[in-house]
Amino acid sequence: MLDTLILSRIQFAAxxxxxxxxxxxxxxLGWLLFYFKVRFDLSQHPVWMRAYRFWVKVxxxxxxxxxxxxxxxxxQFGTNWPGFMESIGNIAGPxxxxxxLTAFFxxxxxxxxxxxxxxxxxxxxxxxxxxxxxxxxxxSAFWILVLNSWMQTPAGFEMIDGVAHATDWWAIIFNPSFPxxxxxxxxxxxxxxxxxxxxxxxxxxxKGDNKKAPKLALRTALLSAAILAPTQVLVGDFxxxxxxxxxxxxxxxxxxxxxxxxxxPLVLFAIPDxxxxxxxxxxxxxxxxxxxxxxxxxxELQGLNEFAGAHPPVAPVFYSFRVMVGIxxxxxxxxxxxxxxxxxxxxxxxxxxxxxxxxxxxxWVATLAGWYVTEIGRQPYLVYGVLKTxxxxxxxxxxxxALTLTMYLVLYAVLLVAYIKTLFWLxxxxxEVEEYDLTRPGLAETRAASGNALxxxxxxxxxx
Amino acid sequence: xxxxxxxxxALIFGGLTALSILLYAILDGYDLGVGITLPMNNEQxxxxxxxxxxxxxxxxxxxxxxxxxLLLVAFPAAHSAxxxxxxxxxxxxxxxxxxxxxxxxxxAKVKANRKTRWDxxxxxGSLLATFSQGFMLGIYVMGLEYNTGSIIFxxxxxxxxxxxxxxxxxxxxxxxxxxxxxxYAIKQCKIAGVLTLSGILAVSTINPLVNANxxxxxxxxxxxxxxxxxxxxxxxxxxxxYQALKRLPLPADAGAWLPFAICxxxxxxxxxxxxxxxxPFVVPNQLTLYQAASSRESLIIIFYGAVVVIPVIxxxxxxxxxxxxxxxxGLKYY
Numbered sequence: 001m002l003d004t005l006i007l008s009r010i011q012f013a014a015x016x017x018x019x020x021x022x023x024x025x026x027x028x029l030g031w032l033l034f035y036f037k038v039r040f041d042l043s044q045h046p047v048w049m050r051a052y053r054f055w056v057k058v059x060x061x062x063x064x065x066x067x068x069x070x071x072x073x074x075x076q077f078g079t080n081w082p083g084f085m086e087s088i089g090n091i092a093g094p095x096x097x098x099x100x101l102t103a104f105f106x107x108x109x110x111x112x113x114x115x116x117x118x119x120x121x122x123x124x125x126x127x128x129x130x131x132x133x134x135x136x137x138x139x140s141a142f143w144i145l146v147l148n149s150w151m152q153t154p155a156g157f158e159m160i161d162g163v164a165h166a167t168d169w170w171a172i173i174f175n176p177s178f179p180x181x182x183x184x185x186x187x188x189x190x191x192x193x194x195x196x197x198x199x200x201x202x203x204x205x206x207k208g209d210n211k212k213a214p215k216l217a218l219r220t221a222l223l224s225a226a227i228l229a230p231t232q233v234l235v236g237d238f239x240x241x242x243x244x245x246x247x248x249x250x251x252x253x254x255x256x257x258x259x260x261x262x263x264x265p266l267v268l269f270a271i272p273d274x275x276x277x278x279x280x281x282x283x284x285x286x287x288x289x290x291x292x293x294x295x296x297x298x299x300e301l302q303g304l305n306e307f308a309g310a311h312p313p314v315a316p317v318f319y320s321f322r323v324m325v326g327i328x329x330x331x332x333x334x335x336x337x338x339x340x341x342x343x344x345x346x347x348x349x350x351x352x353x354x355x356x357x358x359x360x361x362x363x364w365v366a367t368l369a370g371w372y373v374t375e376i377g378r379q380p381y382l383v384y385g386v387l388k389t390x391x392x393x394x395x396x397x398x399x400x401x402a403l404t405l406t407m408y409l410v411l412y413a414v415l416l417v418a419y420i421k422t423l424f425w426l427x428x429x430x431x432e433v434e435e436y437d438l439t440r441p442g443l444a445e446t447r448a449a450s451g452n453a454l455x456x457x458x459x460x461x462x463x464x
Numbered sequence: 465x466x467x468x469x470x471x472x473x474a475l476i477f478g479g480l481t482a483l484s485i486l487l488y489a490i491l492d493g494y495d496l497g498v499g500i501t502l503p504m505n506n507e508q509x510x511x512x513x514x515x516x517x518x519x520x521x522x523x524x525x526x527x528x529x530x531x532x533x534l535l536l537v538a539f540p541a542a543h544s545a546x547x548x549x550x551x552x553x554x555x556x557x558x559x560x561x562x563x564x565x566x567x568x569x570x571x572a573k574v575k576a577n578r579k580t581r582w583d584x585x586x587x588x589g590s591l592l593a594t595f596s597q598g599f600m601l602g603i604y605v606m607g608l609e610y611n612t613g614s615i616i617f618x619x620x621x622x623x624x625x626x627x628x629x630x631x632x633x634x635x636x637x638x639x640x641x642x643x644x645x646x647x648y649a650i651k652q653c654k655i656a657g658v659l660t661l662s663g664i665l666a667v668s669t670i671n672p673l674v675n676a677n678x679x680x681x682x683x684x685x686x687x688x689x690x691x692x693x694x695x696x697x698x699x700x701x702x703x704x705x706y707q708a709l710k711r712l713p714l715p716a717d718a719g720a721w722l723p724f725a726i727c728x729x730x731x732x733x734x735x736x737x738x739x740x741x742x743x744p745f746v747v748p749n750q751l752t753l754y755q756a757a758s759s760r761e762s763l764i765i766i767f768y769g770a771v772v773v774i775p776v777i778x779x780x781x782x783x784x785x786x787x788x789x790x791x792x793x794g795l796k797y798y
């Protein structure tokens with residue numbers, strides 16, 4: 001007999017891990033496109049439109065993958081986790097409904113105009129549509145992070161006969177961990193997009209693309225990353241302090257603190273051993289964990305011993321946290337180093353370009369690792385202190401879940417490969433396209449075919 | 465507001481959920497239908513057909529998310545019961561929707577020799593999604609039970625929904641295209657229309673025979689006289705539609721949108737017929753709207769949001785359709 005609980009957990013993890021890859025890109029890429037579009041409107045310099053046209057295609061593909069994997073998510077609650085809505089439906093329901101009403105329709109409808117409407121609507125309306133798509137993705141992030149944060153730090157409700165009832169919507173929406181988690185995720189999206197744009201642009205340049213657009217995109221991405229990366233370190237620290245206050249066992253698992261201690265060391269690396277309840281092969285910096293988390297070298301940190309039976313599995317949380325922080329630091333170093341080169345020497349060395357190509361999807365890895373820390377770190381609870389994961393699972397036979405899980409895994413693997421290959425294929429194709437006439441403002445096809453031909457959508461030039 | 469009692473809210477949200485399902489069936493119905501009958505032997509036609517749904521399909525699919533979402537938030541017990549029973553067909557529906565959604569974008573961006581592969585994926589995904597929806601509807605009508613009879617009925621229902629979506633999809637193409645492709649769509653629309661009509665007739669006969677409640681709804685006076693207008697209107701639309709298709713295309717493209725308008729009426733009639741058959745049950749013969757509804761305070765919060773936001777959604781959707789009015793031309797990214 002296959003275990004429905006563990007299979008459903010793997011399936012949910014697989015679905016949501018696959019899904020979050022795409023919104024992580026579209027949230028910030030939407031704003032980047034808006035920036036390109038506004039710069040074009042203000043300057044009429046064709047290079048901005050060229051950058052827009054390349055990245056809007058990536059946006060469209062990413063958005064489509066986000067939509068279809070998101071629809072899967074909306075079914076998962078009912079198919080695999082009926083206890084979730086039965087117990088906290090009164091809270092989660094309105095939040096999800098607001099996400100659909102204020103975000104999903106807005107972004108999906110405006111996307112049509114953004115992608116295909118350049119010649120069909122006035123210039124300002126196209127820019128407005130781009131803005132609304134970006135706003136929609138951000139609204140979507142807002143509502144879903146409200147719900148997720150509420151599951152981590154529930155507030156503003158009362159339990160009556162095992163069912164949560166809302167008492168204060170303001171407290172529910174602005175629950176204790178929400179502001180930190182929301183900011184952390186928006187910055188993660190920003191950094192993911194910066195390194196995606198930098199990586200693909202570096203690839204184009206290394207392939208001999210001498211056009212101005214990839215250089216401009218690279219510069220925009222790296223200078224943004226140079227600001228976002230240190231901000232993320234700061235916000236991450238605040239987020240950690242907030243977690244310490246509300247979910248101390250998550251911090252204990254992240255830091256590998258088995259016993260409550262004063263002056264806890266910062267464990268750089270170790271192999272946490274759940275059996276003997278200690279770290280093996282530990283490399284530590286004395287007192288640093290206490291200093292970071294309590295701002296006192298001799299501060300006391302609660303260990304996992306205080307939460308027997310109610311703390312998350314240590315190893316996955318511990319390792320994921322180190323992966324996230326490690327990549328974050330790498331991003332910070334790379335962003336500063338390459339920004340310095342750009343500002344001082346006006347160009348990057350081939351080695352820098354190669355490293356950037358290698359880091360194209362580093363944001364994905366860091367974002368996933370971060371989510372694993374916070375979601376596995378919430379276990380054994382689904383809603384912290386309110387509902388245990390195992391109490392919410394479906395009674396669908398394990399064999400059925402195994403079947404659908406296999407289907408999703410195969411499908412996601414194929415789609416992920418196709419997505420990445422297509423991105424590089426788009427980059428390759430862009431390398432071969434001729435440069436615009438950069439000496440004159442506006443777009444060549446707009447100048448050539450003014451008037452009624454345009455309104456019918458004909459007379460278009462190069463599409464990249 | 466005192467008239468917003470728990471029962472009234474259950475009714476309002478039942479209506480909203482039903483409206484989302486209906487809008488989904490019409491809107492995603494036409495773009496799924498375009499996918500189902502995608503002409504695989506003519507690449508240019510495929511480009512035009514897909515261009516005609518390009519700006520809309522994303523938003524169309526959002527109605528499914530809203531429908532499932534409303535069921536989830538307003539009737540959580542029903543949502544669990546229905547999706548528990550429909551676990552595997554729902555997974556196939558999602559597989560179909562994923563495949564066609566991504567194929568739509570990949571086809572325009574990959575190497576030329578891979579494009580046909582994604583076009584087949586698009587077609588297969590559309591077919592799988594549509595058939596699964598019909599199958600789910602069939603199992604739902606049969607009281608969410610699996611036995612030989614219900615599975616045969618569900619397969620038949622899958623076939624009917626496929627025919628109906630193919631019909632509305634081609635009706636959409638008639639409005640959106642011209643020349644040879646338009647003639648092709650008219651022919652396809654006629655065939656799909658005949659199949660849809662026979663499907664509706666068969667389901668309308670079987671449903672009252674197996675469900676005593678349904679039989680009662682449609683035969684008990686005085687309301688039965690009023691309800692009888694629905695099937696009569698529906699069948700009249702089939703006759704008018706067939707006559708119109710025989711005469712199309714007309715000079716100056718007159719009446720090109722008539723088939724699509726008629727399909728809309730047919731969808732509304734069929735949907736009303738089903739909804740009336742099952743009211744007040746949200747899970748057939750097991751759970752009523754009133755039993756399954758969420759708490760009043762949560763529904764009120766969503767109600768206020770919906771009252772403000774849904775008109776806004778309707779407005780900008782209208783703007784999008786206005787912006788892309790007229791015949792579909794090549795799909796270009798800008």
